[in-house]
Amino acid sequence: MSELHELCQLKRPISKGHLEKLKENLSAGIPATYTLEEVDQFERGVDEELSSTTTPLHLICENVSHDFTPEEEEIVVSMIDELFLNGAGWCLISAKNETPGCVLERRGFHGSKYWEQIVSAGVRAEVLLRHIESNIEFIEEDEVAGLNEETAKEGEQKDKEQVQDPAGDSDTFLKTKLKYTDDALLTDRKDGVMMQWEEKLMRAGCESLFKSVEDPNNVVVLNIGFGMGIIDSMIQEKKPAKHYICEAHPDVLAKMQRDGWMDKENVIVLKGKWQDTLPPLLNKGLFFDGIYFDTFSEQYSDMLELYDLIVGLLKPEGSFSFFNGLGADRLVCYEVYKRVVELDLENYGLKTEFTEIEVPQTTNPDAKDSVWADIYRPYWTCPVYYHPEARFM
Template structure:
């Protein structure tokens, strides 16, 4: 991103205001500067690297090198600087000004998830500064402002995505679109022919022709160009399909993000049965989750009628079977387990789960097996969701089944690992899920479970051999969802 001399001066002025080098922090100087710069069309996502403000370019490069994986580094934004520079001894009036500065930046498009050179979001920076007993301090207020903005942003984006999927066209509009597409194809053909003629004329005139940075000696074949009434042998569509296939072959599949690929993958249980991993060393389930599963099992039967024959429970996603073992201790009258992966099903059969009294194993994806239970009028006292390779939209789709299958006095919960590789993401999605559950008529409260430092610590040996740590936050918020 490049800027003129005057724009660069405005950008530097913005970063100076956000650095709070001058005290007191007040509306007349700090907030007014932010508003003035924004109204002069300087992007709220401008970074220090855009303005050449790095004091040590080599150090910045080193920081970039420590970022692993497919993380995209955006740079240090004004929001990062506010979170890094806001004084811990600020007065309540100064805090209000800083919060207004942040809101102004958000209104102009500042991003709560942009990463600086150390791979940190503004929220990550604010969280680190507010640690150590200062959770109720002015620094915590700065962090909470980031969480609030992130929640609004994610809820808004989900609404936009929903509305984009609901669009209906009349027959007349549909026909108009088809005509437009045909005209567009004809125009594309004319443009391609014109390009070919221009290249040919240039070559005849002895001029060098450069295509995609390389000199060419002949006219390249054109996609869809007709010559002598015959189309080119290979269409653009076929070429694109070949390119996509080649990319698929060379790029490693993300098993954590593709359910179909995950279900085809070979899973391995470690010898001590403490970890279930994919061929890419993704941790499908690990035994550090034991306490969470124990308390989840307690929760699922907490509202069961004591005069009943026993709770009716459902767990979606067997994994290591930790929660199912705890549920068996509750003497359920009916215990449903939904599992789709063939290797896990093989392990379940080997361990005798298929023959356990009162246990019904639903073989397949929950999307395919649960609708039958809806038609049978089955109701659960407790429902639990803990799958691998599904994303947040899948969880929200599952809420639809919860409404139909959960008893009026029942409890629904799930392994709440949403964004658990960053505290700010975890806090944002804790709020987002509450909004989505309310749309289904479900209330949610959270039980806080402290996670062992062997899991959350920087040197946690628990993650040895695991491709990516899927948990770093200190507290697990166990959802308690009821009508």
């Protein structure tokens, strides 16, 4: 084990010497992301592909203590700051399949100073990465002389695999067969598109849409993504004047047809992707008291495009909400995206408030009667749901 890693084991008493030695190691050129796995390979004289990355930050999180003195705590906080200043990764995965934040959560340090440091670093990293990606100039392959054929084929294969994943590509998803069960909507490979356990979350979403209506006798709402129709059924109970539903998947549209949604007097079904069906509403000067968003297979970059439309479709006193599953496979990622959403919506003049909702224990993959028992992969593993509600400032 290197001196850097030994320092991060936080052997007490912890003094300013820990911080000074840490700075010396980093100044000497040792990366803040230098892993135990790399040390092991160096000592064994081998060079293999790393399957995990246990970093100095992981070690600090594994060794912080609840009984640190205030002085020790501040030194450790400074050590973490120093690691981040030198490029430490907030979401690298250890041999235990944990990020540094996951380690803190497991050890009871959720909400601590150390936790806040990692979440803040995650927010900075996500915002910076997006800024870099939006300004980068990509070179076309045919502009690169002598492009390695094997490398090109590997890239094509990865692109093909990504496109074939219905959870990661909307066009693939729209071509994927769906199946309705008693408590779920699934793809043909058992991806959970929507499940009944979300009912409590949908109820909160429905209530948000009707919180600040201008005219109770002329409420106009929009739901983007019908799925199982959970929130749309709740909306119908409130008898809005107009209830717009945007849905693109042919199997879902067929289900809506069978169940009579197309025949409801106050329902207008927008058939197609929201990217195609919502812009014409702007041209018509249509405004909504409430807008809800819950689609499958789209990324946060898609939501950023949606925000451009939301600010043009929402009434001055209207409410915008969505199914907040961003980064919900790890609590630390979930909290990072919660803050990223706040920042992004603030740039659009929207203030976002979050309400904590306890999710069913059965959403834990390790639960005896887990809802994920027959599902391809869980899309939710966090113990809490942060329900978003955004309005113009």
